Amino acid sequence: MNWKTGFVITAFVACLVPLVSPNYMMTVIIEALIFGLFAMSLDLLVGYTRLYSFGHVAAYGLGAYTSALLLLHFNLPLPIAIILAVAISMAIATPIAWVCTRTHGVSFAMLTLAFAQLGYAILYGFKDFTGGSNGLAGIPRPEGPFGLDFFQSKIGYFYMVLFCLLGSYLLCRALVNSPFGAVLAGIRENEPKTAALGYNTRAYKRIVAIAAYGFGALAGALYAPFAGFASPELFFWLISGTVLIMVIVGGSGTLIGPIIGGVFFLMLENQLSEVTSLWPLIFGSIFIAFVMFAPQGIWGLLTARFTKPPVQPGSDRDGEAARAHS
Amino acid sequence: MDFVGFLLTQSLNAFSQAAILFFIACGLTLIFGIMRIINFAHGSLFMLGAYVGFSTAAATGSFWLALIVAPIVVGAVGMAFEKLFLSRLYIRGDGGAYLMVTFGLAVIMGETIRLIWGPHPHGISTPDMLRGVVILLDQPFPKYRLFLIVFGLLAALGTWQFLERTRAGLLIRAVSQNAEMVQALGTDVQMVRTCVFGFGCAMAALGGVLAAPMVTAFLGMSASVIIDAFVIVIIGGMGSFLGSIIGSLLVAFAQVFGAYYFPNMALAIMYLLMLVILVVRPGGLLGKEE
Amino acid sequence: MPILECTGLTRRFGALVAVDAVDMAVEPGEIRAVIGPNGAGKSTLFNVITGVLAPSAGRARFMDETITGLPVEQVAQKGIARTFQLTHLFPELSARDNARIAAQARLPGRMKLIGGASVIAQSVERAEQALDRLHLSRFADVPANMLSHGDQRLLEIAMAVAQAPRLLMLDEPTQGLSIEETDRAVEILREMLADGDLTVILVEHDMEVVFKLAHRITVLHQGRVIADDVPEKVKANDEVQRAYLGGFE
Numbered sequence: 001m002n003w004k005t006g007f008v009i010t011a012f013v014a015c016l017v018p019l020v021s022p023n024y025m026m027t028v029i030i031e032a033l034i035f036g037l038f039a040m041s042l043d044l045l046v047g048y049t050r051l052y053s054f055g056h057v058a059a060y061g062l063g064a065y066t067s068a069l070l071l072l073h074f075n076l077p078l079p080i081a082i083i084l085a086v087a088i089s090m091a092i093a094t095p096i097a098w099v100c101t102r103t104h105g106v107s108f109a110m111l112t113l114a115f116a117q118l119g120y121a122i123l124y125g126f127k128d129f130t131g132g133s134n135g136l137a138g139i140p141r142p143e144g145p146f147g148l149d150f151f152q153s154k155i156g157y158f159y160m161v162l163f164c165l166l167g168s169y170l171l172c173r174a175l176v177n178s179p180f181g182a183v184l185a186g187i188r189e190n191e192p193k194t195a196a197l198g199y200n201t202r203a204y205k206r207i208v209a210i211a212a213y214g215f216g217a218l219a220g221a222l223y224a225p226f227a228g229f230a231s232p233e234l235f236f237w238l239i240s241g242t243v244l245i246m247v248i249v250g251g252s253g254t255l256i257g258p259i260i261g262g263v264f265f266l267m268l269e270n271q272l273s274e275v276t277s278l279w280p281l282i283f284g285s286i287f288i289a290f291v292m293f294a295p296q297g298i299w300g301l302l303t304a305r306f307t308k309p310p311v312q313p314g315s316d317r318d319g320e321a322a323r324a325h326s
Numbered sequence: 327m328d329f330v331g332f333l334l335t336q337s338l339n340a341f342s343q344a345a346i347l348f349f350i351a352c353g354l355t356l357i358f359g360i361m362r363i364i365n366f367a368h369g370s371l372f373m374l375g376a377y378v379g380f381s382t383a384a385a386t387g388s389f390w391l392a393l394i395v396a397p398i399v400v401g402a403v404g405m406a407f408e409k410l411f412l413s414r415l416y417i418r419g420d421g422g423a424y425l426m427v428t429f430g431l432a433v434i435m436g437e438t439i440r441l442i443w444g445p446h447p448h449g450i451s452t453p454d455m456l457r458g459v460v461i462l463l464d465q466p467f468p469k470y471r472l473f474l475i476v477f478g479l480l481a482a483l484g485t486w487q488f489l490e491r492t493r494a495g496l497l498i499r500a501v502s503q504n505a506e507m508v509q510a511l512g513t514d515v516q517m518v519r520t521c522v523f524g525f526g527c528a529m530a531a532l533g534g535v536l537a538a539p540m541v542t543a544f545l546g547m548s549a550s551v552i553i554d555a556f557v558i559v560i561i562g563g564m565g566s567f568l569g570s571i572i573g574s575l576l577v578a579f580a581q582v583f584g585a586y587y588f589p590n591m592a593l594a595i596m597y598l599l600m601l602v603i604l605v606v607r608p609g610g611l612l613g614k615e616e
Numbered sequence: 617m618p619i620l621e622c623t624g625l626t627r628r629f630g631a632l633v634a635v636d637a638v639d640m641a642v643e644p645g646e647i648r649a650v651i652g653p654n655g656a657g658k659s660t661l662f663n664v665i666t667g668v669l670a671p672s673a674g675r676a677r678f679m680d681e682t683i684t685g686l687p688v689e690q691v692a693q694k695g696i697a698r699t700f701q702l703t704h705l706f707p708e709l710s711a712r713d714n715a716r717i718a719a720q721a722r723l724p725g726r727m728k729l730i731g732g733a734s735v736i737a738q739s740v741e742r743a744e745q746a747l748d749r750l751h752l753s754r755f756a757d758v759p760a761n762m763l764s765h766g767d768q769r770l771l772e773i774a775m776a777v778a779q780a781p782r783l784l785m786l787d788e789p790t791q792g793l794s795i796e797e798t799d800r801a802v803e804i805l806r807e808m809l810a811d812g813d814l815t816v817i818l819v820e821h822d823m824e825v826v827f828k829l830a831h832r833i834t835v836l837h838q839g840r841v842i843a844d845d846v847p848e849k850v851k852a853n854d855e856v857q858r859a860y861l862g863g864f865e
Contacts, residue, residue, distance in 0.1 A: 052425055054366075099601060106364045107604050109425060110556045114597045117549055121594075179720055179732040179739070186717045189706035196666070196704070197779065198692030198721040207729075237549040241433035248426060280437025288411060288430040291423055 011166055018155045026154050030161050030226060032266040034219050037165045039246040039262030040172060040255055041215030046244065047253030048176055049208050050188040051101075054109045054240050055116030058096075059216025060223070061235035062089040062119065067221035068136045068230040069129075077145045078152075079160075082221045089217030090210055097209035101202055104191075113237065120235040135231030139224050161222055165259070168215050172255050175211065184208055245287040251297025260299060331465045336582055338462075342471035344578035345478025349533030350551060351558040351570040352485060353526030359502035359565035360522045361412070366428035368530050369552030370435040375400045375531025376543035377439055380448045389453040389539070396535045397528035404527025407431055408520050416519075432548065440545055447544035450535070474536060481532075482571055489567060498522055502565060557600040617680070619644045619815050620665070620783055624674030625684070627657075627664050634660040636839035637674065642783075645812045649826045650819045652836035653859055658819040659701055661836070662787050666698050667691040678783065692721065697776035698785040701819075703768050707761035711752055711771050714760050715743035718775035739778075746778035747771075749808050766797035770804065777808070786818040790825055802828050827851075835859070 021029060038060055045051045067085035070076060076084070100111045123130045130136065141157075143149035150156035175181055183204050186194035195201050224230045242265070250261020265283070273279045294301060350372050357365045365371075378399050379392035386392075411431075415423050452470050459466035489495035500508045501518050509515045534543070541547070558577050562569025577599070584595040618641035627635040635657045642648050650658050663669040665676050667688040675684040683691050692698075697718075706714050719742035720726045725735040747753050750770045755763060760771060769789055776784055789805070790798045802825055809816060809829070820826045826833060826847070833850045835843040837859040843850050850856055 050422065052422060054429065099605065102605050106366075106425060106556075107560075109366075109429075110364075110553065111601070111604060113549065114553050114600055117553060118594065118597050175729055178729050179723075179726050179735045180729045182713070182717050182720060182736070182739075183726070185709060185713070186706055189709060190704055193704040193706070194717070195689050196668075196692060196698060196700075197718050197775070198689050199726070200689050204727070207727075236546075238433060238436050241429065241436070244426075244429070245433065280434060280441060284430055284434030284437065287433070288427055291426045291430065292411065292414065295423070 014162055018158055023154065026158060028267060028270050030158050032263040033161045033165050034223050035266045036259040036262035037168055038216055038219035039243050039250065039258035040169065041212050041219065042243055042247050043252055043255055043258040044172060044208055044212040046247050048184045048188060049205060051205065052109050053112040055112030056216055056243055057235055057237065057239040058116040058119045059089065059213040060220035062092060063217030063220025064224040064230045064234050065130065068139045068224040071139050071225060072136060076142065078142055078225060085221035086214055086217050090214045093210050093213035097206045101205040101209055116235060116237060116240060120232060123232045123235060133232060135229055137229040139228050141225045157226055164218060164222060168218065169255060245283065249287055249290045249297055251299030254299045257297045257299030331463055334463055335465050335467060336586060338467055338471060340579045340582040342474040343582055344574040345474045346533050346537050347554060347558060347574040347578055348478050348482060348571060349529045350555040351574050352567065353529035354555045355559045355565055355567060355570040356522055357526040358559065360498065360519050363424040366425060366552065367431040367435065368555055369548035370432040371400055371404060371527045372530040372534040372551050373439060373548040374435055375534030376538040376547065377443050379535030379538055380450050380543050383450045389450060392535050397531045400531035401524040401528030405520050405524035408523040413516055436545065436548060445545060447542040449542040450538040452539045470539060557596065557603065560603050618642055620678050622676045625664060625671055625676055626673040627660055627669055628672045633839050635664060638841055640834055642815060642817060644815050647809060647816045647829055647831045649830035649833045650817060650836060651826060651833060656836040657839040658836055659787055662698065662785055662819065666696060666785065695782040696785060697779045697781035699772045699776055699787055699789060701787045701791060703772060705760040705768060705771060708759055710757050710759055711747060712743050712756040714771060715746050715775050715778045716740050719743045719778040722779050742778050746774040749777060750774040751804055766793045769793060770801060782815060784814050784816045786816065788819050788821060790822050798822060798825065805829060
């Protein structure tokens with residue numbers, strides 16, 4: 001089955017979800033989809049370019065607070081506010097990306113963490129603007145352009161989030177399969193070689209970082225009007241950790257893996273954290289186990305069984321391959 | 327208050343701050359020297375030390391007992407972690423895996439601490455002996471901070487002498503420079519690594535207990551402290567013990583005087599410092615290469 | 617007019633002079649071998665020309681443009697493709713993908729995020745042509761890290777060729793290859809270079825390879841050029857023989 005068929009089937013099934021789910025589940029499902037989107041955005045950095053960001057929560061928090069502030073202070077239709085929030089977040093992300101991509105490895109991780117912490121601190125520093133530790137409450141969900149108001153209901157909001165998730169997936173997929181995406185693969189596999197081939201690798205890294213921030217901000221921008229409030233919790237460093245775990249466990253470099261990882265994590269956490277207080281120990285240990293023994297993640301493991309072997313059986317290529325392996 | 331008095335008070339504040347920073351940074355840099363990895367969990371180990379210290383002090387009423395128990399407990403946790411996980415990654419030579427695994431530990435610890443001790447901060451009360459102030463040049467100065475300075479100085483001297491004068495210290499320095507050679511000469515390098523890792527974690531925990539009476543044990547500690555520690559190690563040079571001392575002093579002074587002159591920008595100053603260092607001189611002032 | 621001209625190219629590392637006032641002029645279509653005992657400065661010379669290192673003095677001009685001081689990626693964009701002493705590939709990607717990323721680097725639209733289908737098609741075409749020239753077509757779908765060492769060295773050359781360079785700089789292409797692999801590589805190279813459309817500078821230790829391929833030889837010893845001539849004359853050169861302690865077979 002090729003991916004297009006799979007995509008259409010998944011989209012169709014997803015559209016049916018509200019018909020079979022009770023209302024209280026819908027809240028969790030919507031948050032799960034938002035988290036899945038957030039996880040996918042990080043995959044662009046971690047899975048495709050091997051830039052380990054420990055501060056990706058900043059994208060989420062930026063998106064959430066920006067959309068919150070826009071909705072609280074201006075009378076904008078909801079979709080417009082979300083789009084604007086993403087645009088503003090990407091603008092803010094540009095100098096951050098510029099600075100962070102000057103380094104790599106541990107330094108990159110630290111710098112991204114530092115920026116997230118800076119964001120966290122700014123929230124407390126500009127209390128009047130951001131509401132400080134109380135955050136911003138009472139975020140409205142205004143109706144859209146042309147009087148569209150279906151997303152003011154939970155089910156309507158579900159379809160809006162689903163649309164954003166599916167649309168973002170298609171965009172990300174196009175991005176990684178584009179010429180730009182091919183260079184990301186080169187940077188991931190061997191950055192000095194990629195530069196020696198004639199690519200300005202820093203520019204590519206900057207652009208993918210801004211894109212990752214953009215999609216992450218979209219997730220945050222979708223969250224704030226849904227929850228109705230935004231708090232500094234949305235910038236807390238542990239969220240950077242959980243989303244990174246989702247990418248690795250779900251399957252880095254696959255886009256789909258992190259989405260699934262994000263969705264299931266949120267749903268599992270919702271069900272299990274009531275039941276057992278060992279939940280963080282469980283998911284943390286699962287993470288370490290995957291890093292050490294199955295770095296391709298769940299989706300990577302599943303799809304490996306369906307990948308074509310590099311050499312077709314039944315031709316002399318077998319012999320060639322045997323010699324190649326010697 | 328006159329300028330000299332002001333200078334003295336703030337400088338003493340900075341020195342006491344440097345003492346705490348030293349405990350974390352020293353561990354981080356020693357671990358880097360031995361294992362060529364940045365232990366991302368270091369901040370969480372500092373935090374664990376603070377929380378374990380809190381529980382010990384709460385249970386026994388003794389701050390001093392906490393000072394002994396916390397490093398032992400956290401050191402043991404660290405050694406177990408190194409033996410179970412990090413040692414297996416060594417042959418892989420994959421920098422990304424180390425980062426992830428130590429980060430995973432940081433997250434596990436963060437969440438576990440939240441579950442065991444709850445989301446609210448916990449304080450340790452200063453021991454009676456160290457309460458109150460001392461008058462220096464007409465300025466009041468907290469006894470506890472003086473204690474920190476003295477304790478930090480002793481610890482720095484002790485560690486320095488340990489590294490320079492003892493056989494174990496020599497072994498550690500040798501492994502930092504050329505692990506293969508030391509292994510070939512018959513020493514169990516893996517054991518050295520486990521011990522140094524444990525020692526580094528114990529130092530971090532000690533820092534946590536010492537910090538707790540001043541800042542309380544709270545969940546956000548680990549993220550800010552790992553950044554501080556990283557900046558220090560970068561400034562002083564990754565793997566350089568002396569550098570960790572110098573770095574701690576520089577950062578502490580920057581933080582204390584920065585907080586005084588630009589109170590709202592205190593955090594921003596830290597990050598600016600890190601930015602400048604990372605971008606301009608990634609090798610640090612005294613260090614080996616990354 | 618020489619396609620590459622080095623004048624007084626020097627590179628020091630502290631007190632060590634790795635490359636010492638090297639003058640070298642390579643004509644278009646020429647196959648130039650750079651030889652010399654270990655430590656003679658051959659790889660350093662490559663690194664200075666391609667922008668990995670900045671020169672301490674002197675300069676290199678490519679097609680009448682000064683290239684010393686430019687960063688690596690810009691030098692590559694001028695039309696110089698280079699392979700390395702230690703194999704540098706994209707290990708988990710297929711041979712074809714390795715080559716197409718290389719080919720794409722010299723195409724406009726290499727940064728396209730959308731609408732890049734034609735760019736991809738073009739790079740794939742060039743990649744497959746390059747793989748064909750190096751007799752690697754049957755491995756097009758094989759991940760690079762699964763190829764034999766010899767084929768990996770050839771793949772690196774294929775990547776360089778896929779960039780349609782004016783100047784190909786090969787750093788010890790036969791390093792680590794068995795005798796059969798070396799012979800095969802030389803045959804493939806000879807066939808590839810027969811058109812005369814590529815200029816090649818190669819660093820080599822294997823004298824047989826040098827004499828089979830090179831039009832001219834530049835000999836380096838302790839960073840300096842001690843001979844720069846056609847192969848027969850270099851073979852007979854006393855100083856060269858002394859530098860190698862015992863001359864050639």
